[in-house]
Amino acid sequence: MNQTRLNPQRLYFLDWIRIFAFCVLIFYHTGMYYVSWDWHVKSPFASDAIEPLMVLSSPWRLGLLFLISGAATAFMLQKWRVSTLLRQRSWRLLLPLIFGMFVIVPPQAYFEVVEKVAYQGGYAEFMRLYVSGYHGFCRGSDCLRLPTWNHLWFVAYLWAYTMLGGLLAWLLGARLGAISDALGRLLQGWRIVVLPVAVLAAARFALADSYPTTHALVDDWYSHAQYFFLFVLGALLATQAAYWRRVEALRWTSLALWLASWALIVCYWSIPEALAGTPAVQQWKPLMRTIYCLCQWAPILTVCGFGLRHLNFDSAKRRYLTEAVFPVYILHQTLIVSMAHWLKPVRLAPATEGLILIVLTFTISFGVFEVVRRIALLRPLFGLGPLTSQTSAYVAQAPAATAPDGHAPSHPGHQGSMATAGARSGHPAG
Numbered sequence: 289m290n291q292t293r294l295n296p297q298r299l300y301f302l303d304w305i306r307i308f309a310f311c312v313l314i315f316y317h318t319g320m321y322y323v324s325w326d327w328h329v330k331s332p333f334a335s336d337a338i339e340p341l342m343v344l345s346s347p348w349r350l351g352l353l354f355l356i357s358g359a360a361t362a363f364m365l366q367k368w369r370v371s372t373l374l375r376q377r378s379w380r381l382l383l384p385l386i387f388g389m390f391v392i393v394p395p396q397a398y399f400e401v402v403e404k405v406a407y408q409g410g411y412a413e414f415m416r417l418y419v420s421g422y423h424g425f426c427r428g429s430d431c432l433r434l435p436t437w438n439h440l441w442f443v444a445y446l447w448a449y450t451m452l453g454g455l456l457a458w459l460l461g462a463r464l465g466a467i468s469d470a471l472g473r474l475l476q477g478w479r480i481v482v483l484p485v486a487v488l489a490a491a492r493f494a495l496a497d498s499y500p501t502t503h504a505l506v507d508d509w510y511s512h513a514q515y516f517f518l519f520v521l522g523a524l525l526a527t528q529a530a531y532w533r534r535v536e537a538l539r540w541t542s543l544a545l546w547l548a549s550w551a552l553i554v555c556y557w558s559i560p561e562a563l564a565g566t567p568a569v570q571q572w573k574p575l576m577r578t579i580y581c582l583c584q585w586a587p588i589l590t591v592c593g594f595g596l597r598h599l600n601f602d603s604a605k606r607r608y609l610t611e612a613v614f615p616v617y618i619l620h621q622t623l624i625v626s627m628a629h630w631l632k633p634v635r636l637a638p639a640t641e642g643l644i645l646i647v648l649t650f651t652i653s654f655g656v657f658e659v660v661r662r663i664a665l666l667r668p669l670f671g672l673g674p675l676t677s678q679t680s681a682y683v684a685q686a687p688a689a690t691a692p693d694g695h696a697p698s699h700p701g702h703q704g705s706m707a708t709a710g711a712r713s714g715h716p717a718g
Contacts, residue, residue, distance in 0.1 A: 300602050301595035302356050303610045309353055310613045312345055314620050318645045321628045322638055328400040328625050333638045340554045348587040354515045357446055358522025361453050370458045374451060381447040384618060384671040388440045392622050394418050396438050399629040401425045439621040441503035449519045472528030480534060487517055488581035532596055539593025542586045549583035615660055615670040616653040623649045
């Protein structure tokens with residue numbers, strides 16, 4: 289293996305991390321039902337009890353997925369022409385997005401308006417309003433705009449970033465490799481931590497107040513400043529072997545930085561509202577914003593470092609789960625919202641109910657995937673490739689050894705503010 293560049297077939301740890309991140313997403317969105325933050329439906333037992341645990345992953349999980357997606361895009365550009373990449377990614381992302389918006393996502397919006405504005409109509413009548421672009425479901429000035437992509441906003445953003453990334457790769461040509469090498473050399477020592485945090489902090493100070501998160505693509509400039517930066521960072525660093533070795537060596541330090549920054553954020557956000565606006569507390573806000581950005585980057589370093597150390601191997605399980613995660617991602621939030629709404633009258637204890645939601649979401653999602661992956665007409669609707677003879681053998685027997693396909697989509701379309709808060713990571717803006 290070249291000491292400067294990594295072989296793309298050896299970055300199996302990124303697939304494992306992506307699988308892990310999507311599993312965490314199911315736990316996180318189940319938790320959104322029980323916390324005080326706004327979401328599509330809410331438990332009658334909602335409180336702030338588990339919010340510190342939610343904050344443990346909310347600042348960084350999506351950024352990690354965009355970084356992995358950027359790395360996957362870089363590897364695909366080594367195999368395909370830019371035009372082929374853009375065409376293939378458009379087919380694999382836009383078709384599931386459109387299908388999801390009009391088949392998978394609508395139950396979420398339906399149960400949301402049933403609970404939040406006491407909508408009395410049936411699902412068929414709601415779907416007539418949904419496809420017509422109805423904007424009349426409002427709580428005061430807070431309106432739900434339909435149709436929506438809810439948790440599938442990630443797919444829309446990933447498609448947009450892939451198109452931009454492909455354009456940049458075409459414009460830069462051979463210079464792209466030189467930029468990648470220069471960045472790999474730059475990010476050494478303290479700069480591995482400080483420089484990405486500085487970029488994230490600059491975006492937060494400049495854009496967070498003026499452009500709060502909407503996940504509506506066209507006006508979400510703070511989100512783009514974070515996520516496109518991490519997407520590009522992943523693309524440029526994907527093949528930098530020395531960089532990844534430094535990340536591995538830094539894993540315990542980055543873990544300590546992650547946990548320390550998380551603890552400080554939880555303490556800061558736990559300050560009573562009556563005190564939060566006082567000058568004594570407000571003077572700490574700039575520092576806490578920077579610490580929040582540290583809590584965005586240090587966990588990514590931690591997960592990648594430990595992942596490279598312990599998960600850089602191939603297996604049949606990795607190949608199976610790599611194919612499964614996108615269909616499971618598409619399905620999971622609709623299952624959580626629907627089952628939470630249906631179980632509400634039963635009044636189960638939150639711990640029992642939450643466990644049931646998690647177990648059923650995993651089992652139903654994987655059950656649907658087992659059906660979808662065997663039916664050629666359904667595979668493209670869930671972001672899977674064609675059902676070839678090799679794929680059929682994979683389904684019927686054991687999966688053949690293949691390199692990672694690089695398909696990395698993961699989390700909350702154009703939607704109004706009533707749904708937007710639920711689609712966010714859920715934490716207050718620091």
